[in-house]
Amino acid sequence: MFRLLCILIGYFIGCFQTAYILGKTVRKIDIRQFGSGNAGTTNVIRVMGWKSGIITFAGDLLKGILAVLICKMIFPENLSAGLYAGCAAVAGHNWPVFLKFKGGKGIATTIGILLAFDFKIGIICAAIMAIVILITRFVSLGSILMAISIPVLFSIFWRSNYELMILALLLMGSALFRHRTNIERLLSGKESKLGQRSNKKLEEKQ
Template identity: 35%
Template sequence: MLSLFLIALISYFLGSIPGALWSSKALHGVDIRNYGSKNAGATNAFRVVGWQAGVLATIVDMGKGYLAAGVVASVIRIDPLPALNIFGWDTGVVVGLMAGLVAILGHMFPIFARFEGGKGVNSAAGILIALTPWTMLYTMAVFVLVLFTSRYVSLASITAAVAFPTIVAIRKYGFGVDLDPSLLVVGILIATAIVVAHQSNIRRLLRGNENRVSSFSPAQGMLGRGEI
């Protein structure tokens, strides 16, 4: 139990690193929580201060999830958990998922940023890349397709979140790929959390006033356009 607590604690603090907020402040001296959607995530960093901070925030946020699920959870030794045998789940995968979920919690409620964080999409992607890279490759293809056809980042994020457990189920039960069942269960939980976190975006999508990507050229942001 002590090892699990230590993994969770490290993962939370790792997830609490506010990549978008710190990169925007370091590169441009701007607190993005005061502009755009007021969300401390990579998408708002792109929107407010431009592509440099947005790219850096994306790398940091994905890296947090990857490190929590793929490194922290494997470096700290955990004995097999007998309770998981009931479901046929692998201890290593489950602990990786647990660490990743705690990192997402840290991202959404970061102790280093007044508990005002992002929505966890990039961190979730990092977790799942660490645990099932091929499934995530297909999921990211869904994200890119929806983004380029709709120009809504929020819609692409929500669609990709729902696509992940769907693709896990298709690969495992339709094509017989050896994927741990816990990936499906936690994939559904992550998808649900991301959809809930995007409630305001969903309302704007339904009203037709959600922010849309106007161009896929390197974003200059509100700062670059002289709006800040």
Template identity: 35%
Template sequence: MDTLDPNAYNLIIIVIAYLLGSIPFAVVWSKVFGLQDPRRYGSGNPGATNVLRSGNKTAAVLTLLGDAFKGWFAVWLAGVVTNYSASAVALACVAAFLGHLYPVFLKFKGGKGVATALGILLAISPWLGLFTLITWLAVAYTSRMSSLAAIMAAVLVPTYYLLGADSFWTLNPYLLLAIIFMSVMLLYRHAANISRLLKGTEPKFGKRKKK
């Protein structure tokens, strides 16, 4: 593959990362456990939080792990095959993330990307992923709202990346742009949640809602 044109090389990385990101683990594990399609109840979101509303915690955990792993694996694979080219890794970050948000296997109607983003951040730096996870857990524990936790983590992760540069990782503009892009998209995908939070109507953990 060393003889490939760099643009063709990057295109291959983008396609593979996107397809990995498109794997709908919420739907896959729901079928395995004989559950209703997660797009047909609750928020209609094919993600771990909505699968949890089915009452099957095992399926929800496996969905969470699967969504995080596919993000991590896509970025890790891009790093390995390109000798950790920052631009290639950044492309893989964005492609895998968009794959989850707009999966080809679900007619481009995917989840919100929280777990996949976490997996991607862990691949960029375990420390960055850890700081983000701690933020999510702290906000989720105090507020009992997974949406608020995701929103706060999305807002803070670019700052974490900047502040941790030269101490925990090397600052790279390509990766910074990829992180900012994912943060903006996470906020965009949580627009309805933000609206409900402002109105004081956002549900907390343990409460089911019907479409």
């Protein structure tokens, strides 16, 4: 039962869509109809600028942290409780029930989850992502490599806990699934780099 409750708590926390709310509040737009169509930090930066992007990242990071900490407090005796809530928060962010299941890609939320669950893993993952982005300016590549590092790091720090390993694989799988089109564009050399602005509606780009 604790797993189900953690999943429900995490999912509804994840459904809080920072990018969508910011778009409606600041620019009176649905961010999902502009740029890449993604309700996440990178698309907010491209459409609304860096200030809005930083706020979006902070909001999405915070909900990952909250999901983990709340369930760790409710179920302190269950080590996996926070990570179940975290995985569910990513699902809520990616597929929010209140927005017809069209959300973001869950990367900032994933970083928040990792920081709250195991600070060492969170810092390493954030550093991997930041270094790759600084070198290549491809946010998607940084996100993909960060995601791949999650189960690797869990196998180092939590190798004796198979349940946590499975949840780490779920976090990686979710990120890779949401970045499948980015992977295709990276391989074809068509992926956009960080800093490229876009105010075009999706239908105008097609």
